[in-house]
Amino acid sequence: xxxxxxxxxxxxxxxxxxxxxxxxxxxxxxxxxxxxxxxxxxxxxxxxxxxxxxxxxxxxxxxxxxxxxxxxxxxxxxxxxxxxxxxxxxxxxxxxxxxxxxxxxxxxxxxxxxxxxxxxxxxxxxxxxxxxxxxxxxxxxxxxxxxxxxxxxxxxxxxxxxxxxxxxxxxxxxxxxxxxxxxxxxxxxxxxxxxxxxxxxxxxxxxxxxxxxxxxxxxxxxxxxxxxxxxxxxxxxxxxxxxxxxxxxxxxxxxxxxxxxxxxxxxxxxxxxxxxxxxxxxxxxxxxxxxxxxxxxxxxxxxxxxxxxxxxxxxxxxxxxxxxxxxxxxxxxxxxxxxxxxxxxxxxxxxxxxxxxxxxxxxxxxxxx
Amino acid sequence: xxxxxxxxxxxxxxxxxxxxxxxxxxxxxxxxxxxxxxxxxxxxxxxxxxxxxxxxxxxxxxxxxxxxxxxxxxxxxxxxxxxxxxxxxxxxxxxxxxxxxxxxxxxxxxxxxxxxxxxxxxxxxxxxxxxxxxxxxxxxxxxxxxxxxxxxxxxxxxxxxxxxxxxxxxxxxxxxxxxxxxxxxxxxxxxxxxxxxxxxxxxxxxxxxxxxxxxxxxxxxxxxxxxxxxxxxxxxxxxxxxxxxxxxxxxxxxxxxxxxxxxxxxxxxxxxxxxxxxxxxxxxxxxxxxxxxxxxxxxxxxxxxxxxxxxxxxxxxxxxxxxxxxxxxxxxxxxxxxxxxxxxxxxxxxxxxxxxxxxxxxxxxxxxxxxxxxxxxxxxxxxxxxxxx
Numbered sequence: 047x048x049x050x051x052x053x054x055x056x057x058x059x060x061x062x063x064x065x066x067x068x069x070x071x072x073x074x075x076x077x078x079x080x081x082x083x084x085x086x087x088x089x090x091x092x093x094x095x096x097x098x099x100x101x102x103x104x105x106x107x108x109x110x111x112x113x114x115x116x117x118x119x120x121x122x123x124x125x126x127x128x129x130x131x132x133x134x135x136x137x138x139x140x141x142x143x144x145x146x147x148x149x150x151x152x153x154x155x156x157x158x159x160x161x162x163x164x165x166x167x168x169x170x171x172x173x174x175x176x177x178x179x180x181x182x183x184x185x186x187x188x189x190x191x192x193x194x195x196x197x198x199x200x201x202x203x204x205x206x207x208x209x210x211x212x213x214x215x216x217x218x219x220x221x222x223x224x225x226x227x228x229x230x231x232x233x234x235x236x237x238x239x240x241x242x243x244x245x246x247x248x249x250x251x252x253x254x255x256x257x258x259x260x261x262x263x264x265x266x267x268x269x270x271x272x273x274x275x276x277x278x279x280x281x282x283x284x285x286x287x288x289x290x291x292x293x294x295x296x297x298x299x300x301x302x303x304x305x306x307x308x309x310x311x312x313x314x315x316x317x318x319x320x321x322x323x324x325x326x327x328x329x330x331x332x333x334x335x336x337x338x339x340x341x342x343x344x345x346x347x348x349x350x351x352x353x354x355x356x357x358x359x360x361x362x363x364x365x366x367x368x369x370x371x372x373x374x375x376x377x378x379x380x381x382x383x384x385x386x387x388x389x390x391x392x393x394x395x396x397x398x399x400x401x402x403x404x405x406x407x408x409x410x411x412x413x414x415x
Numbered sequence: 416x417x418x419x420x421x422x423x424x425x426x427x428x429x430x431x432x433x434x435x436x437x438x439x440x441x442x443x444x445x446x447x448x449x450x451x452x453x454x455x456x457x458x459x460x461x462x463x464x465x466x467x468x469x470x471x472x473x474x475x476x477x478x479x480x481x482x483x484x485x486x487x488x489x490x491x492x493x494x495x496x497x498x499x500x501x502x503x504x505x506x507x508x509x510x511x512x513x514x515x516x517x518x519x520x521x522x523x524x525x526x527x528x529x530x531x532x533x534x535x536x537x538x539x540x541x542x543x544x545x546x547x548x549x550x551x552x553x554x555x556x557x558x559x560x561x562x563x564x565x566x567x568x569x570x571x572x573x574x575x576x577x578x579x580x581x582x583x584x585x586x587x588x589x590x591x592x593x594x595x596x597x598x599x600x601x602x603x604x605x606x607x608x609x610x611x612x613x614x615x616x617x618x619x620x621x622x623x624x625x626x627x628x629x630x631x632x633x634x635x636x637x638x639x640x641x642x643x644x645x646x647x648x649x650x651x652x653x654x655x656x657x658x659x660x661x662x663x664x665x666x667x668x669x670x671x672x673x674x675x676x677x678x679x680x681x682x683x684x685x686x687x688x689x690x691x692x693x694x695x696x697x698x699x700x701x702x703x704x705x706x707x708x709x710x711x712x713x714x715x716x717x718x719x720x721x722x723x724x725x726x727x728x729x730x731x732x733x734x735x736x737x738x739x740x741x742x743x744x745x746x747x748x749x750x751x752x753x754x755x756x757x758x759x760x761x762x763x764x765x766x767x768x769x770x771x772x773x774x775x776x777x778x779x780x781x782x783x784x785x786x787x788x789x790x791x792x793x794x795x796x797x798x799x800x801x802x803x804x
Binding site: 167 | 794
């Protein structure tokens with residue numbers, strides 16, 4: 047698809063850098079864009095926070111790397127500032143979800159509200175027809191259905207479709223995922239071929255604004271910075287039959303399926319089964335009680351179909367690292383889908399996404415209530 | 416691609432005459448101006464000649480000029496050189512960060528600072544300065560021209576107040592030098608900072624006027640350069656260039672080139688405002704330097720407009736972005752009572768001596784369709800226009 051004007055969301059990592067180089071080599075007009083989302087030095091000095099976070103999304107290092115790639119391949123490059131929106135749409139909800147006993151996925155929120163919303167608008171405003179990213183996924187137009195489809199990538203180990211279930215038809219129609227047919231080793235090889243110095247840069251894994259992956263310390267530091275006290279969400283540890291067996295320090299310290307750090311010693315291992323935000327109760331029990339056959343998903347976005355008119359056989363993923371499991375989905379109200387698995391699933395966690403697959407096709411998804 | 420540069424408040428290109436004047440000092444005239452021998456004498460003469468020329472631009476004696484590394488250093492030297500712990504400083508909310516952040520540091524060091532508000536045009540009320548005076552007030556520091564809007568503060572009235580109260584008055588004249596005539600006697604300031612690269616000299620050189628008799632504590636210690644007010648071997652090529660730029664600026668005022676530039680700027684403003692709805696000039700109604708125009712284009716992000724224009728060859732700025740820090744809505748515009756959304760929708764066009772009527776025409780042709788495309792894709796514009804229609 048030569049001679050298009052394409053904006054590339056450049057993070058300073060190997061994947062998006064290679065995308066920019068590929069598209070440029072194909073003869074397109076390429077514009078590099080990096081979103082400045084979070085000031086990595088912002089919480090420096092608060093307890094448990096490092097002075098400056100290196101090698102992270104939005105760190106000066108990454109902007110430096112992206113700028114250097116842009117210079118190497120000869121494309122215009124700009125940093126666009128979306129810190130305010132990121133805080134409003136991603137960081138705040140992330141904090142509030144934990145405080146109400148759920149386990150959020152900020153990456154999906156960022157994709158829905160920043161990358162494929164504001165950045166795509168900016169890209170189109172500055173004259174680009176498409177926004178390309180380094181996500182491992184495939185997007186294609188289906189003439190028969192008259193819909194844009196989202197498919198799993200060739201490199202199934204790198205599949206990022208779980209984080210992309212919220213994309214609308216309009217967004218998909220203006221999005222390119224050039225790495226969808228490639229494997230990570232192929233991408234690194236291509237990066238070498240294009241002379242990109244960062245070809246061996248390690249993949250980023252953690253949540254970009256949470257240093258060291260310690261979200262509890264982040265919550266403390268962020269709330270302190272905001273001048274808000276960490277709300278007291280301490281309460282009881284209860285068993286499935288409602289009996290209290292101990293106390294806990296706050297519901298935000300727990301996530302469904304967690305085993306360590308419960309602070310009670312019993313004969314058999316205990317797991318967090320459920321967090322009851324309103325009652326500040328953390329329900330614990332044996333591993334066998336972690337399994338459940340149903341979940342309700344809300345705030346639904348459908349991709350391969352325009353509506354779920356009758357129950358459908360799909361495979362459902364309930365967290366990023368989860369083997370999609372066979373299930374039946376059916377609509378229970380305008381914005382709720384009931385998922386019934388063939389086999390009980392371990393640790394279905396409110397706040398995470400449930401994403402529905404039909405083969406390699408993303409049917410849609412929603413947030414686990 | 417044709418490229419037009421209208422961001423001269425960020426920096427200006429060297430004028431050819433300035434470059435020509437500087438070149439020998441990158442080559443055969445390399446001496447240290449403090450050396451006794453021929454080589455030192457050669458550069459000493461050049462530095463002192465430049466000092467005369469800068470003094471000529473500001474209406475002071477050559478001995479009252481201290482060469483610095485630029486505007487920020489000059490502002491810092493004025494502020495930290497005149498105020499000690501326990502002192503009180505009066506400044507405005509629309510100062511450049513070189514002054515604002517220096518004042519913040521003073522507060523950390525145990526000083527008090529009053530930040531005077533501005534009106535909707537960006538002007539401070541000289542009476543507010545008078546009212547803010549305290550027994551321990553040591554310094555008034557108010558800029559001459561604002562970098563984002565070009566608005567000229569009533570520095571002469573402030574100077575009179577300072578003189579009556581016998582308090583030091585510093586003015587950051589970085590954005591005024593070379594654009595409007597400056598006479599330190601008329602202003603009545605004790606210290607005044609200018610920067611080379613804002614007036615077609617080099618980046619990394621500036622000058623500070625320090626009125627004779629002003630007890631300025633140096634910030635950089637070392638040799639007895641600049642009459643012990645600023646140690647360090649002189650940046651001779653930079654200083655020579657600054658001298659040349661000052662000489663050219665004086666000559667340009669004699670030719671009324673500032674009035675010609677104001678006409679060009681006014682043409683740009685009227686051409687844009689005639690073609691664009693929901694737009695206007697920030698700081699309209701206040702006296703302004705002749706080269707600056709800060710215009711709001713409601714319903715867009717100024718940042719995206721700057722990028723879109725750059726991709727088509729026009730360089731302007733939001734006047735708010737710093738290299739990679741947070742993009743807060745401009746403190747200058749919000750201090751004028753402008754909403755954060757409008758502040759973020761504002762662009763700064765700033766002309767330089769190299770700009771022509773064709774350059775202005777290029778901008779007047781390019782901005783309206785580029786903006787129209789942005790607004791078409793702007794959710795806030797579509798919501799707003801849907802409500803109106």
